[in-house]
Amino acid sequence: MAERYSSFRSGSRSWLFQRVTAAFLVVVLAFHFFLLHFVNHASEVTFAGTSARMEQWGYLLTMVLFLLTATFHGVNGVYAALLNQGLTGTKKRAVKGVLAIAGLALAAQGTYVALVMSGVM
């Protein structure tokens, strides 16, 4: 069983995560857009403003979570799409590796930036 889960054979887990993250993203993305384009105009964003928001723990947490889910959702989406194009064997493993690294890097960098903004680091 475990073996089946660890490989990609059963699509159920990534499929489910894709949907769960999507549901979460609906809320956060809408909030994000609204906040940074309507409440605070994007052209008026400043470092001070950003770090002021980021200093709130709730906001920081939301943003980090936003980043993580979006990264997973996006990267997993790309991977699934590529699989649908008939990616198999070595190529499939390579793509999986590259996407995983890119995803992790993005998440790491993003989280780091967020922490810096909030002044924690």
Place this chain on the structure above:
Amino acid sequence: MSQSYNRGLVEDFGRWREFTAGMWAWILHKFTGWVLVGYLFTHIAVLSTALPASNAASGVIAAETDVYTTTLQGLESLALVRVLEVGLLAVAVFHILNGVRLLFVDLGVGLEAQDKSFYASLVVTAAIVLASVPTFLEGVF
């Protein structure tokens, strides 16, 4: 003896004319999804200017002349960027709305109306985007 013929290109003739709601939704969702991931990467890259900025003197930050602020505002002052932002909004709104539609489809809710809900996503996307244009383009033109 018997051989068969793979029509390759020919076989898809006529498909576009009959490309149905579900297929367009699929194509558009794919496209918008990819754009969004692309944006996510650039977005984080741009935001990374916060790293050097955080080391800047507090005066610089207060004066809003740190790298972060200047980069962002510099970008925002370009008309092209604003237009792209509208595009991004369109892409995101469509992806959200159609994503919600897909979530319903996954739950097996309202499958009979799947084509209608797709058209609805398009219409609503257009409405939201048009309504947001003034806010998005404010001050550049």
Place this chain on the structure above:
Amino acid sequence: MHEHDVLVIGGGGAGLRAAIAAQEEGADVAIVTKLHPVRSHTGAAEGGINAAIREGDSWDLHAYDTMKGSDYLGDAPAIETLAQDSPEETIQLEHWGMPFSREDDGTVSQRPFGGLSFPRTTYAGAETGHHLLHTMYEQVVKRGIQVYDEWYVSELAVTDEDDPSERTCHGVVGYDIKTGQVEGFKARNGVILATGGLGQVYDHTTNAVANTGDGAAMAYRAGVPLEDMEFIQFHPTTLPSTGVLISEGVRGEGGILYNAEGERFMFEYGYANNDGELASRDVVSRAELTEINEGRGVEDEYVYLDMRHLGEERITDRLENILHLARDFEGVDGLEEPMPVKPGQHYAMGGIETNEHGQTCIDGLYAAGECACVSVHGSNRLGGNALPELIVFGARAGRHAAGTDLGEPEIATGRDEEFEREDGLDTPVDPGAVGGASDAVADGGERTDGSRSSSDARSDGGTAVASADDVVQRAVENQRTRIDRLLNEDSGVQQAELREKLQKSMTQNVNVFRNEEGLKTALEDIREVRERYEDVYVDDPSRTFNTDLIHTIEMQNLLDLAEAITLGALARDEFRGAHWRQEHQERKDDEWLKHTMLAWNDGSPELYYKPVILEGEEDTYEPKVRSY
């Protein structure tokens, strides 16, 4: 050459059931079929399967109903076997997962059907045949039974003793439709024909385009007699342009038939003052045609079946399927307009003579399903009795062919010296192969299965017994030559034209109404077509999926069967079941309680009669007036 223990020809209900049964008995079975099994016409059956499975019902009631429905021309042992085995076979289908309609307590549903004294028609929606076919195909897949699909069987490999009863069937010749290859199939134990109906003899039929009676015709030419061929069931409500069946359910729910003048003719012209539209199929069919012939038909072709008054709610609830059929196949909205209907050929009661084990008089040759005549249906089939026939006799044939002992059959096959011969039949032209027995050439030059003659037999094999391989090989060569000739020839006449002529004449002359003059005209027409068929050629030179070739080969089968139907109809001067004669409008029990048998007789057909067996296991069935 392919080799198997048992070869089943045809993948419809009967063929699939036979294959499963033989496989269960341990035989190595293969199905050879010109259509993929799920494309067989069994899938079109709507109504249901008669089986006495409920409290209050019993097999002997089912047998009694069937005998009465047959107008006392069914053989009691066959009918009783059907009634006894049907419950178990039907439940077997349930065990295989067939999605029957269900009662509240979860048991399978049954409904009433015409001519039944108990509601014993077990059904799965209005698609019983579809489910039966698919359920059995699923079992075939489960068992890994080999299926040669889209292989057309064009000849039986039968030895050529003078007396058909001494012949042995060793296999068949198959033509791979996709590649055009002709190959032999050898059967170690037996060949089971399950090739279905012959509706294409007529131009207006509920049967599929593939229902060309190939098995019956091949068996006939190989020496097996055809039984009771004149009994053809016509269904009164079929759509005029396609022949698609509009179920009896419409009239059952209260649908009304009108002529062009808007009269409810079933009552107004006194065709059936009690039952009206719900009188039995033959009565309604005759009424409709009388209306049309007397000029009260719509466009001189059909009458109207109106269900609008039932209301949209009731129609969509119970007859939704009919709305789709009328819409898709006739372009008519049953809620808005009356539906055009006319009688159409529906079922062949007669066929290859077999006993209860499915055996024919040729050793190793079996038949089951609509192509066979055990005889269960006699002169008229009850609705819901064909599907049980498929599973009951399909299974029995399969088991017997696989070597299971089913006991002594009570029905005899083959010709008995004592049988009465028909020698006074006045035919306007000689029936049978062009040139008769001496020079029997069925398709314009080459020797085919239609040309078996005693002189051939001697020149071919002398007195030496040919080995099974030789028999198959010879048949293969025979078909190769025939097919090469058909493909290489490039002038002459094409089958489409001939087929149209034959079908028109049959519908015109050997329909619901039959009279001597018409039947003779038909025989003349058949003869003419037969002669022109000598010059038939195939336009398409390709070996790949040559349907033109297949249709051309089928054409010969249609000819032989059309002739058999007409000869039987001409001989039988009485009115029994589905067979009506203008000059003889009453049932003549003292003269005609006998089966019409037709032997090909190496090219010059011969009619004889075989007594009906009315002695059942317990009682003897007494012929009574058939009234409902």
Place this chain on the structure above:
Amino acid sequence: MSTQIQEESEEATETETETAPVERESPGDRRREAKRTASDQRVASEPVGEIEGDTFRLKVFRYDPEVEGKMEPRFDDFTVPREKGMTVLDALIYARDHYDTTLTFRHSCRQAVCGSDAFFINGRQRLGCQTQISDLDGPVRVEPLPHQDVVKDLVVDMEHFYDQMHAVEPFFQGDTPDGDLEEQRQSRENREKIKMSTRCIWCGACMSSCNIAAGDNEYLGPAAINKAYRFAMDDREEDELKEHRMKILDQEHGVWRCQTQFSCTNVCPKDIPLTEHIQELKREAVKQNLKFW
């Protein structure tokens, strides 16, 4: 596959239509050629006004690997009289019997139960026998099912489709009661639940319409998944069997390949809610896997 540009395909098609007949040798070929020109002329010489109303044009895809002039696929035009209630299958039969007996297509029941005549008619997968000419805008264009190899004219190779159907263990395997006459019980609701799924006639229209199936030959495809649904949801089979069936479906090339494009559901001549069934199975798979967490 699906991302080709229209111009390209159209071009390819046009060239084929115009391919000049190659050198003919046999008298049969010559005669056929003459006949073809004759029928072409019939089309051409007809006054435009008259074509409207009582005749229409039927364009049919032609290909034969063995016959010169047909090895390069082309479209043939036939003029067919319009009759009330005429279906595309009737029109094809008319064209075959009156103009060109070499015109090849599968058909049998003429009533939408045998599933042999699924074609690509005016840009959509439909059963020839179930499609009224009056419902189509002329000219009526008939092609073999897309994404399947063409054997000849409108006949496609169905092997792959059958393989996929067979891959899902499409047969009942529950334990059955001991008594020969003992039925298994099934509730009306349960029978109702599987009812639509049991209506499949194996026509292959759905598979041909699915973009995903076109690009991934291993994908089970909507018809096979629907077949599996029919058994997985049948209460007469035990729970372990259902789990077993889910294992077949819960694979990369199983239900997860489906991208809910709905094309299959749109074209199914038996109105089977295929997408709905596939989606239900996805949820079923998730539920089953969640149990082990």
